Amino acid sequence: MDKMLKLAIVIGVIILLLVIVIYEFLKIRKTIKIANRIDKFTLKVPGKNEPTIGDDLNRNVNSLISKISNILSKSTYFTKKANKYDRYSAIKKNPNYKYDVYSIKILISILVFMVYTITSVLNKNFEFPIGLIFLVLGYFATDIYLEILNQIRIKNIEGYLLKAIIIMNNAFKSGLNISNALDVVITDLDGPVRDEFMLIKKDLSSGIDISEAFNRFYKRVKLDDAQYISSSLSILNVTGGNITFIFSNIEEALTNKKKLKDELKAMTASSMLVYRVLTFMPFILIFIILMLNKDYFNPLFNNILGIFAIILALILYTIYILVIRKILKVEV
Incomplete structure (x- = not known):
């Protein structure tokens, strides 16, 4: 249980850091693009227009993404798969952006896998299945990030x-x-x-x-x-x-x-508040119990009946979420 908890915390922290890195990277790209547009209308002082490290890094990353995108665009399989990102291409005003999304996904998944591999090898506890989990998480992290941005935009x-x-x-x-x-x-x-x-x-x-x-x-x-x-x-x-x-x-x-x-x-504001509180309450209670006694839930993982109880609790919790959301959702 101790090992699983530590692994879950590490995975959660890595995903959070990954989302932050993606957000900061895209923000830097946007800032540099704006700066480059403004730069066309500004007077240049001789000797003061050398590219910064950030410019070089951004240019190299964009170049790598473009090369991968060009390779992917020649594949019929990836062309069909990339069509679901067409809406982002329209927003970015770049018809090839849908391929850029796949390129970013591939690069992030490889980066996450490499980070896990290096750290686990140094700690002498490398496990390939866990590495595959990190690879998959890194691959879909971009989708989650883009979907969050898209929902905010909509x-x-x-x-x-x-x-x-x-x-x-x-x-x-x-x-x-x-x-x-x-x-x-x-x-x-x-x-x-x-x-x-x-x-x-x-x-x-x-x-x-x-x-x-x-x-x-x-x-x-x-x-x-x-x-x-x-x-x-x-x-x-x-x-x-x-x-x-x-x-x-x-x-x-x-x-x-x-x-x-x-x-x-x-009219439904108070009900929504109760729903949100009850949604997060189990996780808060589990966290508090683990802080007080980290071995409290060990018996559940040591026998079939305990595992069955966990699965049943998760099913009931999911049903609760779906039913309450259906009740509170009123179509206009």
Whole structure:
């Protein structure tokens, strides 16, 4: 039990450090890209433009990622697998970013495996199955990180989508066309919603009709509100009508939906608090018990009945989480 607990703590710490390293690495890349863009418009002082260690490191890492991506892009298997990362390619405005994701996953998994191998060999306790576990964890760490970022991004878009529709509706009422209305949204708003509306305008500039442009927007963000907008515009294309009237109806529907969601959120706030407390309570109690007596749970792992009790507890806990979430989740 002692060994398993230490291993679990080590794995948890390594995963946490890995997520932090990925986050800091991407933040550094973004900072360097911004600095390079600004650098084009600044006066250069002779002798003061030597690349820093960070620039060299970033360039070498990007070069390695690009080389791996080029190799992966020639494989039919990886091309099919990489299609699930297309939404990130659209966001990053780089068609090859989906291959870059796979390259980063491969590099991180190898790095994690090497770190475990080196440390375990130095401590003379290397175990290959555990090394494989670290390899798999490193491989999927990027997916977890990207999914967390994507969920944060979608929440941001959901929060500002109604505001964007209101701006477009007011623009239509002022006599502006669809392109100018999108320009107003892009100018007035910032963040992920601005990026999405820039993609919508790019689609319209390519000759795609407005309903298909918003349908692509829905496929990227998977929001019910975006689907409602896309469906309304599709009906407009088929039946004809006034786009100002359609956007007024969309604005009214989304406003009423937001009010209802806010009311439901206020009504279920106390229940959600209880649910979250009860969700984390078992882990807190286990941690406290282990701090007081680290051998307390040993009997559970030393016989079949104890292992069965652990499995049963995990099943019941999972059922509890799923049932409570289903009860508290109210579709609007």
